[in-house]
Amino acid sequence: MCAFIIKGNIFKNTIKFHNYIILYNIIMKVAVLLTGQLRTFEMLKYLHLNSLILPYDADVFLGIDLNNKYQCEYKNSISTTTFEETNKAIEFFKPINSFIFDNTKQINLLFRQYYVIKKTYEMLKIYSDNNNIKYDLIIRLRFDQLIFSKEAPIPSKIYNNELGTVLYNQDNIDILKHHSMDKKFIFEEVNDNTIYVFGFGDFKHYKYANDQFFYHNHTLLEKMMNFYDNIDYIMKYCNTKNIGNMGCMIECIFYLYITHFNNIILKRSNINGIFIRELL
Numbered sequence: 126m127c128a129f130i131i132k133g134n135i136f137k138n139t140i141k142f143h144n145y146i147i148l149y150n151i152i153m154k155v156a157v158l159l160t161g162q163l164r165t166f167e168m169l170k171y172l173h174l175n176s177l178i179l180p181y182d183a184d185v186f187l188g189i190d191l192n193n194k195y196q197c198e199y200k201n202s203i204s205t206t207t208f209e210e211t212n213k214a215i216e217f218f219k220p221i222n223s224f225i226f227d228n229t230k231q232i233n234l235l236f237r238q239y240y241v242i243k244k245t246y247e248m249l250k251i252y253s254d255n256n257n258i259k260y261d262l263i264i265r266l267r268f269d270q271l272i273f274s275k276e277a278p279i280p281s282k283i284y285n286n287e288l289g290t291v292l293y294n295q296d297n298i299d300i301l302k303h304h305s306m307d308k309k310f311i312f313e314e315v316n317d318n319t320i321y322v323f324g325f326g327d328f329k330h331y332k333y334a335n336d337q338f339f340y341h342n343h344t345l346l347e348k349m350m351n352f353y354d355n356i357d358y359i360m361k362y363c364n365t366k367n368i369g370n371m372g373c374m375i376e377c378i379f380y381l382y383i384t385h386f387n388n389i390i391l392k393r394s395n396i397n398g399i400f401i402r403e404l405l
Contacts, residue, residue, distance in 0.1 A: 153261040155181040156253075158245045160188035161238055161267040163206050163214055165401040168298045169271055170217055175305040176277050177264070178218070184252070184260075187215065187223040188245035189268075190237060200402035214268075222248040236375075239353040246350035253346070262315050264340040265349075271301075272338060272398040277308035293403050313395045317344045320383055321394040331368050333376035334383060334391055338398050348387050355382055 157178055178185055191206040215223055224244040226237070242265065253260065266272065271291060273279045283297040284290075291297060315321070320341045325334040341349065359378045362368075368377065383389045 155183040155262045157183045166268045171302040172305040176308040180309040185220040187220045188241040190226045243353040259343045274396045280304045319390040334380035336379040
């Protein structure tokens with residue numbers, strides 16, 4: 126009989142042997158998949174590095190989309206990310222590997238971010254297979270996502286109560302950089318066949334799961350890698366069942382892929398997050 130309790134990046138593992146309880150530590154093996162457009166990367170890079178990557182000695186894989194024209198263009202610059210900016214991110218995070226998605230690729234633009242996630246998972250799988258690594262924790266995170274928890278809260282100085290968000294400016298960049306130096310995100314549990322998200326539930330006439338940030342362990346690596354390949358099929362399924370809105374929203378597709386098509390357990394993470402936009 127054994128049970129896992131996560132404390133920082135240590136598994137406290139207990140095994141009952143005859144009438145004795147043996148307690149020993151196992152260091153967690155962690156991977157972080159940072160994906161999407163760089164955009165407000167300059168503000169969040171120290172939070173991601175200091176409070177997540179370094180404390181867990183995580184293996185990092187980057188998936189960078191150079192095209193900024195197709196998502197939230199009214200809140201962000203639509204200028205194409207330069208290779209100089211891309212190289213800056215690579216030098217900062219020092220990833221195991223990186224996938225750079227340029228503007229010449231003819232991929233369905235509606236789902237291009239999920240294509241980038243797929244390619245990042247593929248790099249992770251190749252690396253884990255080649256090195257015989259089974260990850261205890263795999264985290265998918267966006268470059269423009271400010272994550273927070275009780276252990277690493279949002280600094281009160283940078284939160285704009287009137288707008289209900291955090292503004293992208295140099296003062297807030299400096300505050301968040303120093304704030305992150307002694308903070309560390311704690312993952313309360315990571316179970317097999319379980320994915321942890323910001324939230325899920327019912328919206329009007331369909332169920333959804335927030336896809337902005339999620340984590341799981343090695344048991345779900347291949348299933349989450351294959352999500353992009355199943356989006357079109359699930360959209361058609363939604364249309365036949367009259368599920369969702371405008372052909373089925375992506376968070377509904379994400380929910381169905383996890384629960385209906387793969388019988389994965391869905392749980393709320395103890396970590397939350399908000400996007401940081403350039404032009405607010």
